[in-house]
Amino acid sequence: MIKLFSLKQQKKDEESAGGTRAGAGGKKASAAQLRIQKDINELNLPKTCEMVFPDQDDLLNFKLIISPDELVSCGLCVSLLQEPNPEDPLNKEAAEVLQTNRRLFEQNVQRSLRGGYVGATYFERCLK
Numbered sequence: 001m002i003k004l005f006s007l008k009q010q011k012k013d014e015e016s017a018g019g020t021r022a023g024a025g026g027k028k029a030s031a032a033q034l035r036i037q038k039d040i041n042e043l044n045l046p047k048t049c050e051m052v053f054p055d056q057d058d059l060l061n062f063k064l065i066i067s068p069d070e071l072v073s074c075g076l077c078v079s080l081l082q083e084p085n086p087e088d089p090l091n092k093e094a095a096e097v098l099q100t101n102r103r104l105f106e107q108n109v110q111r112s113l114r115g116g117y118v119g120a121t122y123f124e125r126c127l128k
Contacts, residue, residue, distance in 0.1 A: 036059045048067050050065045051064055051065075111123075
């Protein structure tokens with residue numbers, strides 16, 4: 001609670017001394033920007049996650065990249081390739097390919113994990 005009041009007092013002092021500025025543009029930082037900056041600084045992401053900010057001045061818009069652990073992803077892929085269930089598919093089109101051409105199905109899985117097109121759908125790379 002004390003930190004909250006000290007932050008409020010610090011903000012008041014900055015505003016009375018010319019305002020809180022967000023960069024060289026001279027724009028006043030919003031409460032949301034101040035909060036997200038604080039939250040991002042305190043964030044402890046696992047090694048398999050990465051935050052990317054396309055615009056370094058816009059902290060409200062970012063991309064979170066989640067890369068599965070190599071061992072987990074390989075085990076999962078092998079498991080899915082060894083034991084897929086075409087009778088209860090999440091992707092009916094993929095299940096159809098699995099039933100008609102298993103080799104093509106396996107190639108499509110590899111292509112999607114390494115990043116690329118499967119049919120008209122583009123998949124971003126999820127294996128490093």
